[in-house]
Amino acid sequence: MRIPLKMAVPLALALALAAALPARAAQDQVPFVVPDPASVPKGAVGEAILRGKALLSDTRKLLPGNVGNGLNCTNCHLNGGTVPYASPWVGLTAAFPEYRARSGKVISLQERVNDCFQRSMNGKPLAPDSGEMNDILAYMKWLSTGVPVGHDVAGRGFEKIDTALVPDSKHGAALYAAQCASCHGAEGQGMPNPAGGYVFPPVWGKDAFNVGAGMARLYTAAAFVKHNMPLGQGGTLSAQDAVDVAAYFTQQPRPDYAARAKDWPLGGKPKDAR
Structure with missing residues (x-):
């Protein structure tokens, strides 16, 4: 397939930048330090x-x-x-x-x-x-x-997770019921706060993030879950468990985002992008 000349230069630049990122991360990473509130x-x-x-x-x-x-x-x-x-x-x-x-x-x-x-x-x-x-x-x-x-x-973004792991959403549904539903609701509706808003956020439905959000992507959500969930018990789920539960909740109904059709204009759309 021939790439039009007007796209070739930006595409080549994008590929060059992407290739340079791992080297930068390894060479220029600094420690994670939160400033003193004082x-x-x-x-x-x-x-x-x-x-x-x-x-x-x-x-x-x-x-x-x-x-x-x-x-x-x-x-x-x-x-x-x-x-x-x-x-x-x-x-x-x-x-x-x-x-x-x-x-x-x-x-x-x-x-x-x-x-x-x-x-x-x-x-x-x-x-x-x-x-x-x-x-x-x-x-x-x-x-x-x-x-x-x-x-x-160090610690920017989310912990890396193996994207070769094959999700099992049926197992994920069981894990969600056992590990997540007590906070996020059996139907992903969250735990409402009597004063307004939510004590724990909804993970699907009209009040959740839309399909264009990073958290709507299977492996992004799994990386977040693996390191941080259940809240206060991060790291207790295996990578496979995190992928399975993410496969379950990311595919539940949520608001659409029409502008996602313009995402990855130079190609390279990840396999888990909605």
Whole structure:
């Protein structure tokens, strides 16, 4: 198959960038360090940092116009984005702008944040220059204190999991009932909070993340589950168990995301992408 000339250059660049990523991760990784809360500065910057943390922790309540489901950002980015292998925000401002294969281009941290609002939160993006976006970036910058630009932090993203593992969703359904339903509900509906929102988030249905979210991908969800679930007992499930339970809940009904049709414009769509 011949690749049109106008696509050949960006495709070649994308492949080159992708090939360079493992070497960068191995060579330029730095330790995972969460700043001392006492180091939040006084004054306007410190106030922005604290507002950003609040927005990310109570997103549904504080940004109702941008959240279209029942989630907060910290439902996946655990403990204010400070837990390794739970997609932490530590070090992010040192990594962006960054090439993202799903977008097929280099994106800013603002774009990455809005990607989550549109997919994981099934909502609407923030204005890139809004006060709320600046507060969120201020919090992420504070979490990235001391991380050199261009370096990755150990524990970034999710723990790697073997994508050759074959899922067994029937076994996953049994595991979900035994290990997950007490918090997330027998029908994935979450545990409602009488004061509003959820004590534990829904994992499918209208108030869950949509099909375009990273957590809707089998092996991404399995990696999160393996390291972090059940909450407080992370690492107790085998990799196979994590793949099985993820195979069960990722395929349950959830909101659609039409714009996913434009994902991976340069090719390379993962096998578990919805």
